[in-house]
Amino acid sequence: MSDIQRVGVVGSGLMGSGIAEVSARAGLDVIVVEVNAAATEAAQGRIATSLARGVKSGKLSEEDRDAALQRIRFTTDIGEFADRQFVVEAVAENEQIKTDVFTALDKVVKDDDAIFASNTSSIPIMKLGMATGRPEQVIGVHFFNPVPVLKLVEIVPSLLTGAATQDRAEQFVRETLHKEVIRSQDRAGFVVNALLIPYLLSSIRMLESGFASADDIDNGMVLGCAHPMGPLRLTDLIGLDTTKAIAESMYDEFKEPLYSPPPLLLRMVDAGLLGKKSGRGFHNYAK
Numbered sequence: 001m002s003d004i005q006r007v008g009v010v011g012s013g014l015m016g017s018g019i020a021e022v023s024a025r026a027g028l029d030v031i032v033v034e035v036n037a038a039a040t041e042a043a044q045g046r047i048a049t050s051l052a053r054g055v056k057s058g059k060l061s062e063e064d065r066d067a068a069l070q071r072i073r074f075t076t077d078i079g080e081f082a083d084r085q086f087v088v089e090a091v092a093e094n095e096q097i098k099t100d101v102f103t104a105l106d107k108v109v110k111d112d113d114a115i116f117a118s119n120t121s122s123i124p125i126m127k128l129g130m131a132t133g134r135p136e137q138v139i140g141v142h143f144f145n146p147v148p149v150l151k152l153v154e155i156v157p158s159l160l161t162g163a164a165t166q167d168r169a170e171q172f173v174r175e176t177l178h179k180e181v182i183r184s185q186d187r188a189g190f191v192v193n194a195l196l197i198p199y200l201l202s203s204i205r206m207l208e209s210g211f212a213s214a215d216d217i218d219n220g221m222v223l224g225c226a227h228p229m230g231p232l233r234l235t236d237l238i239g240l241d242t243t244k245a246i247a248e249s250m251y252d253e254f255k256e257p258l259y260s261p262p263p264l265l266l267r268m269v270d271a272g273l274l275g276k277k278s279g280r281g282f283h284n285y286a287k
């Protein structure tokens, strides 16, 4: 059984709040660091809604829901991470912001064996490792949205990640968080996004060129291929800003046109049409 009991989560957007929730449901002591009260409140709302779904569907008792909520503490002071054994960074998909987080973590986390994980989907783990004085303890641990529902975690060691860090991270993810693991080399997109992002971008190009409507593209893949949701609705779920950021990192890495974000995606992000989280993307989510 994994020895990890004290977890820190940096950032509590869609992914960070999901990671905090599954960690608390697994019985761990969780501290989440956020930038301000508004972001904290939004994350608390997301976690409460998600736990309420669990109660409603009979997967979680009210006592377990309350216990999970009790185990999550929010702060705006990363200094409170001194005793954390496993920290997951889940801030915006931006290299500078992420490297700053890793540099800060290296300063404040006192446990010599602590694991510094990143939920990045496309930024090299090697760069994050080099932002610390302990790259052998830095590893990619990439979850999927919605985190409480999807079973997969990609484990991504960099060239300098130690074997002990990889084994301990894998054991923790499997045995404590009850997720399935696949491993990937440290290449932008890892396994899943390297396959998924070109598909999502192709669907946006198809819409942009007038080839078919958003509903017909999505219905095509749901009804014709039994996908749980079509590619445009999935882009809305991931967030158009996140999809753009991942595509740009992959394009930077491989210089392949298939990873290049199409103009429609860029304009929609400029317009603040970010998908489900903003109420409008390729589809409308207005309440």
Ligand SMILES: C[C@H](O)CC(=O)SCCNC(=O)CCNC(=O)[C@H](O)C(C)(C)COP(=O)(O)OP(=O)(O)OC[C@H]1O[C@@H](n2cnc3c(N)ncnc32)[C@H](O)[C@@H]1OP(=O)(O)O
Residues within 6 Å of the ligand: 050, 051, 053, 054, 057, 059, 120, 121, 143, 144, 145, 146, 148, 149, 150, 193, 196, 228, 229, 234, 238, 242
């Ligand atoms: C970009 C990143 O780097 C990587 C990524 O994350 S890529 C994105 C990967 N994600 C996907 O591909 C998602 C594909 N879509 C799906 O799996 C499904 O459509 C979906 C789970 C989002 C919704 O499922 P669907 O059956 O349509 O809806 P719904 O009946 O509401 O939900 C199914 C179950 O999931 C639960 N659920 C759905 N969304 C949830 C959420 N956000 N939080 C918690 N639970 C949730 C529901 O409570 C329900 O549970 P139940 O069966 O116990 O009642």
